[in-house]
Amino acid sequence: MCRPHAPSLSLPYVEELRNILGPKELRERLYAEGVPRTTLSFYRYVRLTDAPRLRDALFREWTELGVYGRIYLATEGINAQLSIPAQRLDEFRKAIDARPEFADVPFKIAVEDDGMSFLKLTIKVRPKLVADGLADDAFDTADVGQHLDAESFNRLMDEGATVVDMRNNYEALIGHFDGALLPKSDTFRGAVEEMLDKLEDKKGEPVLLYCTGGIRCEKASAWFRHHGFTNVGQLHGGIIDYARQVRAKDLPSKYLGQNFVFDGRLAERITDDVVSKCMQCGTPNDRITNCQQSTCNILFVQCEACATKYADCCSPGCREIHLLPETVQRAWRKGRPSTSSKTKAISDPEGLRLRIREEEERLALSGTLHPELTKLTNEAM
Numbered sequence: 001m002c003r004p005h006a007p008s009l010s011l012p013y014v015e016e017l018r019n020i021l022g023p024k025e026l027r028e029r030l031y032a033e034g035v036p037r038t039t040l041s042f043y044r045y046v047r048l049t050d051a052p053r054l055r056d057a058l059f060r061e062w063t064e065l066g067v068y069g070r071i072y073l074a075t076e077g078i079n080a081q082l083s084i085p086a087q088r089l090d091e092f093r094k095a096i097d098a099r100p101e102f103a104d105v106p107f108k109i110a111v112e113d114d115g116m117s118f119l120k121l122t123i124k125v126r127p128k129l130v131a132d133g134l135a136d137d138a139f140d141t142a143d144v145g146q147h148l149d150a151e152s153f154n155r156l157m158d159e160g161a162t163v164v165d166m167r168n169n170y171e172a173l174i175g176h177f178d179g180a181l182l183p184k185s186d187t188f189r190g191a192v193e194e195m196l197d198k199l200e201d202k203k204g205e206p207v208l209l210y211c212t213g214g215i216r217c218e219k220a221s222a223w224f225r226h227h228g229f230t231n232v233g234q235l236h237g238g239i240i241d242y243a244r245q246v247r248a249k250d251l252p253s254k255y256l257g258q259n260f261v262f263d264g265r266l267a268e269r270i271t272d273d274v275v276s277k278c279m280q281c282g283t284p285n286d287r288i289t290n291c292q293q294s295t296c297n298i299l300f301v302q303c304e305a306c307a308t309k310y311a312d313c314c315s316p317g318c319r320e321i322h323l324l325p326e327t328v329q330r331a332w333r334k335g336r337p338s339t340s341s342k343t344k345a346i347s348d349p350e351g352l353r354l355r356i357r358e359e360e361e362r363l364a365l366s367g368t369l370h371p372e373l374t375k376l377t378n379e380a381m
């Protein structure tokens, strides 16, 4: 009787077709690698007839190439954010071009890159590329706005066009186009509706849309046109490619500050302008971070001095938990809901500062903001 070959041990996650390492091991693997990585993104709306099968094929092919990243596939196309060892970029380009559905898709290369953007490769099949909340059969998704390069975008801005940020509120916080309308909403659907309302009387005027990499504007511009806007332009390749064009062609950057990105870097700097304030002390600052208290994890802007003062947390309450021994923290977390995967950000810095003052006062009076902790700490001793 003959036995089948044992699976290769060199690439355990290929056999599984998914990553099986923990976050700590992943980070160690990335540090140990010691080769420069390039972070890039691309998307294409293209009909993919068998997304699950393609997913497995791409996972094998890209694991071999050393790709890490977050990739979404849907019947309507691909949206990919990833990093790759810089010396294998050409090979990756060839592999992409060899697939007719992806051939010649433009790569948007990140301008600021520490190689730490992604720790592993995740490829997911989703019903839609962007969870946009818009019913595709209600409007013509192919009737999109005019694609503009950085130069044309700048020129139209100079001519007085209205500029609209199509990202969520927390993305626009630390950087945006000079004078752009910024959304209050923290969802795409909400931002689109909000902007349609705001621009009700500008349907015949030039309106310029932009987002991180361009993909959201494909839908947003079609939605604007469906609602009677006749002069809609969109920044081709988004802020990421705008930054590259500005550098390559030595154009003035009308985008100020940092570009929020959905990977380990959180943001890439486009210009030295600081357009936001520390949410805790109110001084000009654009250091975006997550509260280190793991059940909070909220996204906010914090200066270095406040990071020290609040132990990288959003509030004295979170600081108190975060500074406890890990065993006590674990006991405290038991029974509490874990953070959801949806990004949450502080949208009311004024309210946060009030809460901080109130918590500091209580802390000074009673010595703790979590009376239940005394019992937990004693038990852990």
Ligand SMILES: [Zn+2]
Pocket (backbone or CB within 6 Å): 278, 279, 280, 281, 282, 283, 302, 303, 304, 305, 306, 307
């Ligand atoms: Zn501060």
Ligand SMILES: [Zn+2]
Pocket (backbone or CB within 6 Å): 291, 292, 293, 296, 297, 298, 313, 314, 315, 318
């Ligand atoms: Zn917190």
